[in-house]
Amino acid sequence: MDWGFIFERTFSTMIGPEVVIYALAALGLNIHFGYTGLLNFGHVAFMAAGAYGLGVSVYYFHWNFWIGLGMAMVYSIVLALILGIPTLRLRADYLGLVTIAASETIRITVRSRVMKPITGGAEGISEFSKPFYDLSPFDLGKFYKFGPFRYLGRDLWVLVVGWTLLILLTLMVQQVMRAPWGRALRAIREDEDAARSLGKNAYAFKIQSLLFGGAIGAVAGVVQVVQKGSIQADGFNPVITFTIWMILIIGGPARPWSPIAGSMIYWSLIIFVENVLRQLSPQTRETLESTIKLSDINIGQMRYIFVGLGLLLLARYRPQGIFGSREEMALDDR
Amino acid sequence: MIANYSPTPGVSKNNPALVVKSVSKSFGGLKAVDVQHLEIESGVITALIGPNGAGKTTFFNLLTAFDSIDSGSIQLFGKDIAGVASHNLAKKGMVRTFQLTKALSKMTVIDNLKLGALRQSGENFFKSLFTPIWSSQEREIESRADALLDRFNLSHMRDEFAGTMSGGQRKLLEMARALMTDPQILMLDEPMAGVNPALTQSLLGHVKSLRDEGRTVIFVEHNMDVVRDISDWVVVMAEGAIIAEGTPDHIRSNQVVIDAYLGVHHDRELSHDV
Numbered sequence: 284m285d286w287g288f289i290f291e292r293t294f295s296t297m298i299g300p301e302v303v304i305y306a307l308a309a310l311g312l313n314i315h316f317g318y319t320g321l322l323n324f325g326h327v328a329f330m331a332a333g334a335y336g337l338g339v340s341v342y343y344f345h346w347n348f349w350i351g352l353g354m355a356m357v358y359s360i361v362l363a364l365i366l367g368i369p370t371l372r373l374r375a376d377y378l379g380l381v382t383i384a385a386s387e388t389i390r391i392t393v394r395s396r397v398m399k400p401i402t403g404g405a406e407g408i409s410e411f412s413k414p415f416y417d418l419s420p421f422d423l424g425k426f427y428k429f430g431p432f433r434y435l436g437r438d439l440w441v442l443v444v445g446w447t448l449l450i451l452l453t454l455m456v457q458q459v460m461r462a463p464w465g466r467a468l469r470a471i472r473e474d475e476d477a478a479r480s481l482g483k484n485a486y487a488f489k490i491q492s493l494l495f496g497g498a499i500g501a502v503a504g505v506v507q508v509v510q511k512g513s514i515q516a517d518g519f520n521p522v523i524t525f526t527i528w529m530i531l532i533i534g535g536p537a538r539p540w541s542p543i544a545g546s547m548i549y550w551s552l553i554i555f556v557e558n559v560l561r562q563l564s565p566q567t568r569e570t571l572e573s574t575i576k577l578s579d580i581n582i583g584q585m586r587y588i589f590v591g592l593g594l595l596l597l598a599r600y601r602p603q604g605i606f607g608s609r610e611e612m613a614l615d616d617r
Numbered sequence: 618m619i620a621n622y623s624p625t626p627g628v629s630k631n632n633p634a635l636v637v638k639s640v641s642k643s644f645g646g647l648k649a650v651d652v653q654h655l656e657i658e659s660g661v662i663t664a665l666i667g668p669n670g671a672g673k674t675t676f677f678n679l680l681t682a683f684d685s686i687d688s689g690s691i692q693l694f695g696k697d698i699a700g701v702a703s704h705n706l707a708k709k710g711m712v713r714t715f716q717l718t719k720a721l722s723k724m725t726v727i728d729n730l731k732l733g734a735l736r737q738s739g740e741n742f743f744k745s746l747f748t749p750i751w752s753s754q755e756r757e758i759e760s761r762a763d764a765l766l767d768r769f770n771l772s773h774m775r776d777e778f779a780g781t782m783s784g785g786q787r788k789l790l791e792m793a794r795a796l797m798t799d800p801q802i803l804m805l806d807e808p809m810a811g812v813n814p815a816l817t818q819s820l821l822g823h824v825k826s827l828r829d830e831g832r833t834v835i836f837v838e839h840n841m842d843v844v845r846d847i848s849d850w851v852v853v854m855a856e857g858a859i860i861a862e863g864t865p866d867h868i869r870s871n872q873v874v875i876d877a878y879l880g881v882h883h884d885r886e887l888s889h890d891v
Binding site: 455458459462463464465466467469470472473474476477478479480481482483484485491495610611614615 | 681683702703704705706707708712713714715719721722723724728731732733735737738739740741742745746748751755778780781794795797798
């Protein structure tokens, strides 16, 4: 077994593009769920809003890439308002229903044949990100290696920009959550009526929370499609939403750095398990294939089983997540 | 003096903080509240009592805009407040507490109090990004909060989660938090419910001190000893309407009130109609 290769892959993943994208998405969800208590089960819709805000601007309107980035934000704002205005006056569960339905509605609509001229339909949109890569100081096709990390120049450029964005946005979240604005959000999460009785406009705060978290979700979507170089409607499916939830729970909700930690743990576990399984000796592979049908294809599924097992252990031994406090969690039962 | 007012339902007062006119509220076919006229004198403690199901809490919710009125008008210091959102009432000087105490469990006691301050510039998202904009106001809020913690003997709990407090401490916390808004009117929904007798006296003292500061206090209560002890004026509700008001002594001997609580025939022998 080539442990050197396994660790190189695992370490490279640990700060790789997926970690950045999912940490950004989870950072947005953390504002919604962790700090405000909003049950957003369609967070992937905000990623899609960002992706198509950029994609449609370049592909359909032939606008320039940088205007497309602005439109990504506009789309996320529009989506947050559409989702929030009718539901946020109601009980928390209604937002949950509406967001999961909206995220699927958006995916099915943009991939439909009718929308093909605008969104590229099922084939999606590609070749929109050149202006971004033109700015790269790295040779796009060359591999760069430092310590245990190894990246293609193209990915390295995404990583430099992605991590800068991620850290700046995390610091921004940390700042606003320490401020009275964040205190009001937490109060609304704890008891909306109490917050209202003390003069806080709970509805306005919840809309702001949805807007802010949604915009960060859109940033995640933009980084994702720019890194992939294409926009595929089916990439924005509910599994992505629940992966983001998992990452947030692993890290511990309502802590600014937990999305990053959760994303790192989730993705390095996935990649580690996959590579270990692939690197097993031929005899072991053969035995596993004949007994539990562990073929090359099934390895992809197998790694989720291990992540599931990891989550079970987390729920049993550290239910508050990596950064959460057990003492705080215990207050739920009172 | 409040004692000089005539003890009749709907009597007008010299300095009313609240004036309620023909307010009604129905749930389906049930008329929960139907108040013709009520004035609440400012600067005194008014108790709102009545048997179970009299509509006290609904009336309370209507006054504080936690529920909307079907018809009628409510005036706060002479200004109509029908249709004003509940969070804006706090800014107009009226704040409420809840029967089931709403301590914000996963926030520290000091954060609970700091939340209560009104007009915080740091509650604006864009301003919250720059600490220097709101830090001096935050310091001022914190010192006010600390003073209130001291007054309500909660200083030792300052940095604990509110969820770790006892029932009585939560009542104190809620009262202190309400005071952070510097209200003119405090609406206390059953402030003594679930409080152990040892703490009741201290809570009563705190309620009296609110009046002594010139604030108007309205509270819903079941315990008659409490009502007699601290209230200056008592309003009695039954079946959604105001059936009596007066000083505690008047109310004690009021036949209408006794009938409402105990039934019209309470002092007759049980007998078969022949």
